[in-house]
Amino acid sequence: MALQLRRKTHESIVYIDSDSAPRIMPSGEDFILEDLPVGTRVLYPNPPVKGLPNREAAIRYALNHPLGCDPLFAQLEPGMKVTIAVDDISLPLPPMATPDIRQTMLEIVLDMLAGNGVDDVHIIIANSLHRKMTAWEMKRMVGQKIFDGYYPDRYYNHDAEWKEGLIKIGETRHKEPLTLNRRAAESDLLIYANINFVPMDGGHKSVAVGLCDYESLRAHHEPQTIRDSDSYMDPARSELSNKCGRLGKIVDEHLNVFHIETAINNRMYKGDMDFLTKNEDDFSAFDRMKFEAMRYAMGKLPRAARRKMLHSMPAQYEMTACYAGKTEPVHAKIIEKGFQQYSIPVRGQCDILITGIPDISPYNVYSILNPLLVQVMGLGYHFNFYRNKPLLRKGGVMIIHHPCYDQFDHNMHPSYIEFFNRLLPESRDAFYLRDKYEREFANNPSYVEMYRRGNAYHGAHPFFMWYWGENGRQHVGKVIAAGAENAHVPAMLGWERADNLTEAIAMARTYMGSSAEITMLHQPMIGIADME
């Protein structure tokens, strides 16, 4: 490797040298230590941007100084019908320490509504086709007082299958239909309280996706849209974002939306766990001791207990910005703020990209990271964390580290099981699967009922997860699942397997050459590789 590449180009980029410490990698519910080849480039998350010292004041300021419209208080009249929509449990990840930012936003907004004589208020979780949140999760998200005051009649999950609860708003000139939650659409004012966790979130996606039905969603949650998004974490070059923008214009024509967006930093762990995002070369003796203690303790626990433990550690995110007003200017400001946190300037693509898959995803909160979700984290999220061009060169090898266990949550992911076992052996072609099976799964009465009355993801959701990995699948030459404890899961996903990372790197080098450039994403990582 050329010497000029070995120097430190950014505080979040580290090159492995002969005396470098081994790196910590998540692999499902485990954390492993791996020695990486000399010259490997390791991308760390940027240090957390300092959080706002008084987030209540920041939210109030945003409500009173909105972008593109009158302040919230000036839009309120006694007796009006108001709906507040909030993001669901899929963000931020892991669920943040209480009080959740949504709770703070709601407390301030509800106080303002009450002060202006607005009593007809509903709070709707914009879960779209995600699973409905449980009462416990809903209480945790908004706090005891709001929960007691509004649940269940005036604080509930959106139901994308309740025909009477939906209303068609219109369609775009591209024939993309838009049907939304009736209560939200028929309100005099719809307030959307958002947390922007990754650049894909927020903006017009909040209302047009979070409160829509299956038919509206399938117009843009489809393989071609994903292929045309380069990447879907880059709103400027995302066809998904473009389509949501088109739908958002219809939303703005028919609804009065007051959008509140917040940006958060990337302080996933604080205190005893903060070493997980640190450069291992800078570890103190205490950091090493904490890691070894954690590894020892977790090694003694069964997988389910390890999972439970990881899911019970709340994230320590802090709010870094809040804007309110019209959707587009608000979102533009928040995206800009988000990239200040996430952007890591990177020069040069790599031939081999290594990423450990932690037990963290938007779709397995308090649940199992099943094989389809491993796929969506690897080829979907981790692959798409770039701007301008992929971190991995076309045809390169992606090594993901995960046990790839064949386990599914029967309550939350019932249709995933059928998708994985019945459809993937037949085809991995996203277009074929969409044409032949997506509607069948979406209309399966059992899955519909489990979505509506239980806590299951919608029957069509595993398809979206498969599409989410589509541009990764088209771009990557080969995927190697390192540490996979069985052969059939990687095989079903179209991947090769290796016992460990060393073997996987050796395999990758046989394809890419012995001087292949290797980059590792140091997970857990919320960051965007800004490619030069």
Add this chain to the structure above:
Amino acid sequence: MAAAAFYDLEGTLVSTNLVHTLGFYARNQPNLVRSFTKSAATLLSVPLFAVSDQYSRKVFNDLFFKRYKGETEDRMRFFADELFEKVLKPAVFPGTFELIEKSRSIGLRQVVVTGALDVSVKPLMEYLGIIDYVANRLEFVKGVATGRLLPPVLASATKASWIRTFAEREGINLSESFAYSDSMSDLPMLSIVGHPAVVNPDFRLRQTALHHDWPILNLK
């Protein structure tokens, strides 16, 4: 080829079971003394019914339907509407309507296959808009129940066998069909369709459903 959704009834679409129906008829006897003795006998038999059902659905049926011995057919038919209004209608699970409506909307024929008595379920079937149903029939001699069931006695494998015959006759593709039940005794019925699902299952059926990766529904 057409497909269908086959439902067990009691415990699956409604919260009541066979004992609730028996209890209703026991309470509504021609005189107070008989109502009291019949009700007491039904109550005292509940543990026996529970144990025998765990052992074998056939043994349960033999024991259970004997309790109807001596009931007159016209009386049972007379009270059927009241049974529906007071017992069955309030017991329909909220999710039942949604499930049937969704199944119907995708073109599935709606078929109820139940071990309950035909006279007692008829009004409920009309209420749910289900035309195709099959239920057990009591044997009546000179208008009085003998306490035996007319064959075929619908339980366990007989339900599956009836479904097979029905599917053949009506041109229904079982691989594309759905079946719903809450009871382990309906395992044969669940096993012969392409899309089985369990509803409000007990522990044994839940474990079986988990083992086979069948959807587990809660219609309550």
